[in-house]
Amino acid sequence: MDERDRRAMKAVIAVFLLIVILLAILTPSVRQQMENLLENPSIREYPVSADFTLERTITISGSLNDWIIDFPEPESISDTAGNYVQEIKSINYNPQPTSTETRYGTPWLTWQGGPLSGTTTITVIYKVYSKTMVWDVTSKDSGRVSDIPQDLKNKYLGDEWKIRPSDPQIKALSKQIVGNDPNPNVYDATKAIYDWMLDNLTYKTGSSGEPQDCVETLKNRYGDCDDQSILFASLARAAGIPAWLKFGALYDSMAGHWGGHGWLLFYMPLNAGNSGTVAVDVVNKEYLVRDCFRFSEWESDGNGTHLKDYYYTFNAHLSGATQPQFSDSYDSISLQESPEKVRVYGEHSTPGFDISPFVISVMASISLMAVIKRRRR
Numbered sequence: 001m002d003e004r005d006r007r008a009m010k011a012v013i014a015v016f017l018l019i020v021i022l023l024a025i026l027t028p029s030v031r032q033q034m035e036n037l038l039e040n041p042s043i044r045e046y047p048v049s050a051d052f053t054l055e056r057t058i059t060i061s062g063s064l065n066d067w068i069i070d071f072p073e074p075e076s077i078s079d080t081a082g083n084y085v086q087e088i089k090s091i092n093y094n095p096q097p098t099s100t101e102t103r104y105g106t107p108w109l110t111w112q113g114g115p116l117s118g119t120t121t122i123t124v125i126y127k128v129y130s131k132t133m134v135w136d137v138t139s140k141d142s143g144r145v146s147d148i149p150q151d152l153k154n155k156y157l158g159d160e161w162k163i164r165p166s167d168p169q170i171k172a173l174s175k176q177i178v179g180n181d182p183n184p185n186v187y188d189a190t191k192a193i194y195d196w197m198l199d200n201l202t203y204k205t206g207s208s209g210e211p212q213d214c215v216e217t218l219k220n221r222y223g224d225c226d227d228q229s230i231l232f233a234s235l236a237r238a239a240g241i242p243a244w245l246k247f248g249a250l251y252d253s254m255a256g257h258w259g260g261h262g263w264l265l266f267y268m269p270l271n272a273g274n275s276g277t278v279a280v281d282v283v284n285k286e287y288l289v290r291d292c293f294r295f296s297e298w299e300s301d302g303n304g305t306h307l308k309d310y311y312y313t314f315n316a317h318l319s320g321a322t323q324p325q326f327s328d329s330y331d332s333i334s335l336q337e338s339p340e341k342v343r344v345y346g347e348h349s350t351p352g353f354d355i356s357p358f359v360i361s362v363m364a365s366i367s368l369m370a371v372i373k374r375r376r377r
Contacts, residue, residue, distance in 0.1 A: 044344045046132045047337035050292040054126045054249065054258060055331045060314060061119035062324030066112065067316040069122060072298040073100075073107040074248070079133070080276050086296050087129040094123045104306045106298065115319065125333070128295055132342050135268065135278045135288040142187030143269030145240040152267050156242030161304035162213045162230045163245075165237035169215055174238035186241055186268055193235045194280060194287050201228060203283050210311060226262040228282045233264060242267050245300045246279070247310065249330050251293035258295070258330035265299060289344055292337075 058069060077086040097109040111122055159166050165174070177196045178189045204222040206212060211226040214234035223231065229245050236243035243266035250261035263281040268288075279290040300307045314326045 046289075046291045046293075046342045046344065048292070048340040048342055049129065049131045049338045050335060051127075051129050052251070052295075052335040053333040054128065054295060055333050056124040056126065057327075057329050057331065058122040058124075058313070059119060059327045060116070060316070060324055062116070062316075062322060063318065063320040064116040064324055065317040065319045066114055067116055067120075067314070067324075068110060068112045069314055070108060070110040071313050072103070072310070073109055074126065074128075074295070074297045075106065077296060080274060083131070084129060085131050085133055085290070089127040089129060090125075091127075092125045104301050104303070117319075126295065130292040130294065132292040133279065133290040134342060134344055137187055137268060137270065137278070137288055139185055139187045139191075141270055141272065142185050143271055143275065144183045144185055145189075146183050147269035147275070148186070148240075148242060148267050152242040153240070155302040156244050157237050157240065158302070159304065160233075160244075160300065160302055161307045162211055163233045163237065163304075163307075164214050165234050167215055167234070169218060170234045171238045173218065174235045177235065178239045182240075184239060186266075189239050189241060190236060190243075190266060190268075190280070191287065193232060193239075194282060197228060197232060197282050198285065201231075201282075203228075225281075225283045229262050229264050232280065232282055236266055244302065245307070246296060247299070248297040249295040250284075251332070251335065253293065256332075258332055260328065260330070261294065263294075 060067060060069070073091065074086075074088055076084060076088050079085050093109075095111070098112050099110045101108050101110070113120065157165065164170060174193070177192050178184050179192075200221060201217070202222045203224065205224045206227065211230055212220070212223050214231045217223040217227045217231045226245070233243040233245060243264055245262055246265050247262050248260075249258045251258050263279060263284075263286075265277050265279055267276070268278045269275045278288050280287050281289070298310060300310070313328060316324055318324065
C-alpha cells in the first residue's frame with residue numbers, strides 16, 4: 001500500500017468515525033437544542049412524557065438579624081380532558097417549612113429564622129410526571145378576541161407590575177404588528193407577535209434578580225426568558241388578548257442541567273370548541289408547544305403585587321454592612337423519557353426536512369470528496 005492509499009484509508013476511517021459520533025450524539029433531545037441554534041430549524045422531536053426527580057437547593061449566608069424564605073408549592077395540572085399535564089408525585093422538604101398558608105389561591109410555604117452568622121440551606125426534592133402538549137391550531141381554527149371569555153379579559157388585560165399594555169410605545173407597536181382590526185384573529189395576532197419578537201430580540205440574561213420592564217426590553221432589544229415573556233404579554237394584552245406568565249424550571253438537554261425559567265400562557269378560542277389555555281416559549285422558539293422537559297411551579301393571577309412577591313423569595317434584615325449571599329438552583333437526580341415521541345414542525349422549518357440525515361450526508365459528502373481528490377493526486 002503506497003502513501004496515497006494509506007491517506008485515503010485514513011480519510012475513509014475518519015468519515016466512518018464521524019458518522020458514528022453524529023449518530024450517537026444526535027438523540028432527539030440533543031437535536032432539539034441544536035435546532036434552536038439554527039436560523040431555520042427543522043422538525044423537532046420530543047418525548048411524549050418524562051418522569052424526573054429534581055433537587056432544589058436554596059442557600060443563604062451572611063450575618064443576619066432575621067430572614068424569611070417563601071415560595072409556592074407546585075400543584076398537579078390537568079388538561080381539559082382530565083389527563084395530567086403535570087403530576088406532582090411527591091415533595092420532600094429538609095427542613096420542614098416553618099408555616100404553610102394559602103396565598104393567591106395556591107399553597108405557599110415559609111421558612112424563617114432568627115440571627116444567622118454563617119450559612120443555612122433548604123433542600124426540596126420533587127418527583128414529577130410531565131407531558132408534552134402540542135396544540136395543532138391554524139388561523140382557520142382560531143376564533144377572535146370577541147370570543148374570549150370576559151372574566152379572563154377582566155383578569156389579564158390590565159397593567160401588572162412590569163407588564164404594561166397601557167404604555168403608548170407598547171400600544172403603538174402592538175397595533176403595528178397585529179394591524180388595525182379591533183377584533184383580530186387570536187392565532188394570527190399572537191403568531192405575528194411571536195414572529196416579530198424572534199426577528200427583533202436577542203436572548204441575554206440580566207444581572208439583576210428583578211426582570212426588565214416591557215418598555216426597557218423593547219428599548220434594549222434583548223432580554224432573558226422572563227423579560228421576553230413580559231414583553232409578549234404586554235403586546236398581546238394591548239391587542240385585547242389575555243396573556244400571563246408561567247414560572248418553574250426547564251431542562252437544558254444540551255448542557256444536561258435544569259434552570260429556573262419563565263414562559264407564557266394565553267387563551268385560544270377555537271371555532272369548533274375545545275377552546276382553552278395554550279403555551280408559548282419565545283426564547284426556546286416554541287409556539288403552541290409545552291414540552292415535557294419543564295416543571296411548572298406557579299402562574300401569575302393578574303395582580304402585580306402578587307407577581308412581584310413571587311420574585312422576592314428571600315427577605316432579611318442585616319446585622320452588618322455586608323450583603324448576604326443567596327442562591328436558588330436545581331439539580332437533576334433522575335430523568336426518564338418515554339420511548340414514544342412527538343414530532344413537531346418548527347415555526348421556521350421546511351416541512352419534511354430532518355436535520356440529522358442532512359448533517360450526516362453533508363459531512364460525509366465533504367469528506368468523501370476530499371478522499372477522491374487525494375486519490376487523484
